[in-house]
Amino acid sequence: MTIETDFTHDPDAKSWVESANGHPSFPVQNLPLCVFSPPSGGEPRGGIAIGDMILDLVDIADMLELDAATAAQLASGPKLNDLLQRGPDMMRALRHGVFELLTDDTDKKTIEPALHKADDCHLYVPVTIGDYTDFYTGIHHAENIGSLFRPDNPLLPNYKYVPIGYHGRSSSIRLSGKDVHRPSGQKKPAQDGAQPDFGPSERLDYEMEMGIWIGQGNGLGQPIPIHKAEEHIAGISILNDWSARDIQAWEYQPLGPFLAKNFHSTISPWIVTMDALAPFRTAQPARPDGDPAPLEYLMDDNDQQNGAFGVTMDVYISTAKMREDGDEPHQLSTGPMTSMYWTAAQLVAHHSVGGCNMQPGDLLGTGTLTSGEEGGEGSLIELTEGGKKPITLPNGETRTFLENGDEIIMTAYAEKAGYARIGIGECRAVITG
Structure with missing residues (x-):
């Protein structure tokens, strides 16, 4: 298996999340997974880092389609094990879907409430580690x-x-x-x-x-x-x-x-x-x-x-x-x-x-x-x-x-x-x- 580069690795890609552009760790080309709870409280849930922000996957699941939507739903609980279990194709679908949402400002106003300042969020070990x-x-x-x-x-x-x-x-x-x-x-x-x-x-x-x-x-x-x-x-x-x-x-x-x-x-x-x-x-x-x-x-x-x-x-x-x-x-x-x-x-x-x-x-x-x-x-x-x-x-x-x-x-x-x-x-x- 060789994981190929695709449109999500385009170095010229920009996000409407301003802090992501030129970010040394979390530009839109990265999109790492995490488990967090937002500043307002609530149960831990899956998120994705984008610039200085964390995108709440629960809040944007309905804006995704097919496998990307399923992946976001799998990440809605306090641990990411269920998502990881589904393998690389499911995780890739989530990456592609979120990348498109964050680089196309068509739905910017709808997505913005799902973004939280990372410094204000509480982070958790992202999975249940069995071994x-x-x-x-x-x-x-x-x-x-x-x-x-x-x-x-x-x-x-x-x-x-x-x-x-x-x-x-x-x-x-x-x-x-x-x-x-x-x-x-x-x-x-x-x-x-x-x-x-x-x-x-x-x-x-x-x-x-x-x-x-x-x-x-x-x-x-x-x-x-x-x-x-x-x-x-x-x-x-x-x-x-x-x-x-x-x-x-x-x-x-x-x-x-x-x-x-x-x-x-x-x-x-x-x-x-x-x-x-x-x-x-x-x-x-x-x-x-x-x-x-x-x-x-x-x-x-x-x-x-x-x-x-x-x-x-x-x-x-x-x-x-x-x-x-x-x-x-x-x-x-x-x-x-x-x-x-x-x-x-x-x-x-x-x-x-x-x-x-x-x-x-x-x-x-x-x-x-x-x-x-x-x-x-x-x-x-x-x-x-x-x-x-x-x-x-x-x-x-x-x-x-x-x-x-x-x-x-x-x-x-x-x-x-x-x-x-x-x-x-x-x-x-x-x-x-």
């Missing part, structure tokens, strides 16, 4: 972490054959803006054979990731073939999978992450659809010489040619003192989504190959996407080399890991010559004690 799997696709991050935890054997031999992942905790996924409570747990003792310490994590870290939303699912025992995997992906969001590194170092062997990861994950509120991302698809970077080719069930030529996303991610820190002094957040790093060693389609195909039934609203994390270049580290443990080299912020404060009051802000966007830039939104949270 969450976090992968480990950032090979540069895997090498960096491996060298800290296993200096003699940084990258295990299965990494280049198997998309490594762990089953995360969906119940603790929260929307951008919700505080993160510092977790407690056992920490690795200073000397082998000693009793572990217990208490609040002293090495709390962020992880710069992207989230991949599952659309239509598959039946139990019915794997999703690689060439059809993208039909099961609804879109992407920004994901911060917080990590307690001291707890992680003690517990991760032999079964992998547990308390170090299950306390909180932060997700951005917008689902940027696969159709919106069509102009920004790119070839999966070639594997280094000597690396094995993917096994047959993970190999598809079209996926290798178009399966990566040309998305750039940025992460910033704002300490309590910086906010008190009115200082701008400080950029810690930047990195591309193309640093994934495996494509999104490969993750879906591998996840289901044993017969696992993926469900609408399931979330797949990419894992930390470190670029492999200086300034592209996707976590503090990499930036500070395991806490050995503190970083100095512009106001003189230093950090090895996160302190109470620190706020981490992640943003992401896609841009390409000949197309309008679109944003993935913002993912932020403050650490509390």
Whole structure:
């Protein structure tokens, strides 16, 4: 499956919603989905971001036709699972219908009451997340972490054959803006054979990731073939999978992450659809010489040619003192989504190959996407080399890991010559004690 560009990607297209034109994130070429409640109150319902506004899909459903009208009705409840389940054709019909309404001012006066200032609305996690799997696709991050935890054997031999992942905790996924409570747990003792310490994590870290939303699912025992995997992906969001590194170092062997990861994950509120991302698809970077080719069930030529996303991610820190002094957040790093060693389609195909039934609203994390270049580290443990080299912020404060009051802000966007830039939104949270 290849998602083609169409009239909704025309860079010259303008909306009568003035704030959309030239908007760095939400021009009419984007139209990401969300769940919100308007300033006047009312039940949560589906919406679409357009410029600085949110379009209420419930209020404009009657102005759409056929599948577009059905899609808007499916998005009228407090979660978008029913819409995602219907697959890419239904979501594309909604995109086309809304695009036409917002670029043709014939019905402007009728539609305007359905627009609400986004800053005045309340946003929600857009789906019921039944399951969450976090992968480990950032090979540069895997090498960096491996060298800290296993200096003699940084990258295990299965990494280049198997998309490594762990089953995360969906119940603790929260929307951008919700505080993160510092977790407690056992920490690795200073000397082998000693009793572990217990208490609040002293090495709390962020992880710069992207989230991949599952659309239509598959039946139990019915794997999703690689060439059809993208039909099961609804879109992407920004994901911060917080990590307690001291707890992680003690517990991760032999079964992998547990308390170090299950306390909180932060997700951005917008689902940027696969159709919106069509102009920004790119070839999966070639594997280094000597690396094995993917096994047959993970190999598809079209996926290798178009399966990566040309998305750039940025992460910033704002300490309590910086906010008190009115200082701008400080950029810690930047990195591309193309640093994934495996494509999104490969993750879906591998996840289901044993017969696992993926469900609408399931979330797949990419894992930390470190670029492999200086300034592209996707976590503090990499930036500070395991806490050995503190970083100095512009106001003189230093950090090895996160302190109470620190706020981490992640943003992401896609841009390409000949197309309008679109944003993935913002993912932020403050650490509390």
